[in-house]
Amino acid sequence: MKKLFTIGYEGVALDDFIRALKTAKIEVLLDVRELPISRRKGFSKTALGTALTEAGIAYRHEKQLGSPKTIRHRLREDGNYPRFFREFDRYLIKQSTLLEMLAEKLKGNVALMCYEKNHEECHRRSVADALAELLGKTPIHLGVGDHAREGSEAARSYPRQGVSAA
Numbered sequence: 001m002k003k004l005f006t007i008g009y010e011g012v013a014l015d016d017f018i019r020a021l022k023t024a025k026i027e028v029l030l031d032v033r034e035l036p037i038s039r040r041k042g043f044s045k046t047a048l049g050t051a052l053t054e055a056g057i058a059y060r061h062e063k064q065l066g067s068p069k070t071i072r073h074r075l076r077e078d079g080n081y082p083r084f085f086r087e088f089d090r091y092l093i094k095q096s097t098l099l100e101m102l103a104e105k106l107k108g109n110v111a112l113m114c115y116e117k118n119h120e121e122c123h124r125r126s127v128a129d130a131l132a133e134l135l136g137k138t139p140i141h142l143g144v145g146d147h148a149r150e151g152s153e154a155a156r157s158y159p160r161q162g163v164s165a166a
Helices: 014-023 045-054 069-078 081-093 096-105 124-135 146-154
Strands: 004-008 028-031 058-061 110-114
Touching (some): 004 014, 004 124, 014 045, 045 058, 069 081, 096 124
Parallel strands (some): 028 110
16 A cells, blocks of 8 residues: 545535545545445445546445444444544454455555544544554545645544554
């Protein structure tokens, strides 16, 4: 893997999303949603995969890297991000074999995708950190349109336990 990115599609149009990927020279989009469905036009698995292929970007979905339903729903109920990340990070450790395989097999510039525009409030941050540790790389968090200008000043920081895929 050359570089590791993350990106969210919350509030953006598919064309703008793909433009951001192309600008960053993304070669593979790794969808880390447990359920690759969306109410947002073009972002469900089949439609997204087709659009990306037409744009010259490979698409891969890894359900096991998505946030399990019980963890997601608990966050919706209580809004407790520190607990969400603790629980997800414990779950992610169990995916170490998959993470190691992806670190070895994925080539080029790879972007991890989920819904949330703010990577600090999304499980993809944990997935990116785990892959980055395996690869010795620093993840780059992409924004789309206005999201790119928000940057880190819009992000909240939550205390987290370290995640090791080893």
